[in-house]
Amino acid sequence: MDNNITWHETSLTKQERQKNNNHKSLIVWLTGLSGSGKSTIANLSEQRLFNKGINTYLLDGDNLRHGINQNLGFKEEDRKENIRRISEIGKLFVDAGVVIFVAAISPYKEDREAARHRFEEEEFIEVYVKCTLEECEKRDPKGLYQKARAGEIKNFTGISQPYEEPDSPEVIIDTTSQSIEKSVDQLTHFLLKKI
Numbered sequence: 001m002d003n004n005i006t007w008h009e010t011s012l013t014k015q016e017r018q019k020n021n022n023h024k025s026l027i028v029w030l031t032g033l034s035g036s037g038k039s040t041i042a043n044l045s046e047q048r049l050f051n052k053g054i055n056t057y058l059l060d061g062d063n064l065r066h067g068i069n070q071n072l073g074f075k076e077e078d079r080k081e082n083i084r085r086i087s088e089i090g091k092l093f094v095d096a097g098v099v100i101f102v103a104a105i106s107p108y109k110e111d112r113e114a115a116r117h118r119f120e121e122e123e124f125i126e127v128y129v130k131c132t133l134e135e136c137e138k139r140d141p142k143g144l145y146q147k148a149r150a151g152e153i154k155n156f157t158g159i160s161q162p163y164e165e166p167d168s169p170e171v172i173i174d175t176t177s178q179s180i181e182k183s184v185d186q187l188t189h190f191l192l193k194k195i
Helices: 014-021 038-051 076-095 109-116 133-139 144-149 180-194
Strands: 026-031 056-060 099-103 124-130 171-174
Touching (some): 014 076, 026 180
Parallel strands (some): 026 099
């Protein structure tokens, strides 16, 4: 970093913004295989909290790759940078007093832990959207597993790249057999006690 760049403190604090919003701010990081239900659960959970008057926003991994992360591929170093950028954006939202949802595969433990360390204690909620590879392949909403199996997509998590399950996430949602409705109930119930 250039030595001529200085951090400028702002007049408003995160705590003042939280007080103004009447709720705490935090990041809800949903991780799991493609097709596990991360985006759907994040979207519906955000809607439920928003309907209760909570300031929310959703950062979807695919959507971010259309803009701020469009220059990144899917090699390990690009995935690492993808998660770094998402967590830095998330930190800005938490500082703004918002409950921010992130739906991103984020396959590597080390990258998720690095993201967690950017936040204060209890501000980072890791949600493991657990689903068997077999079930994700059956769903295959975007046709990606079929393309990965055919060799049309390289560096695909669960097929040609590993997915490292979280060791101790705050929430585990098993969507292999649990409905989306129950999954959203589980997550929103947990979050409403935290904020």
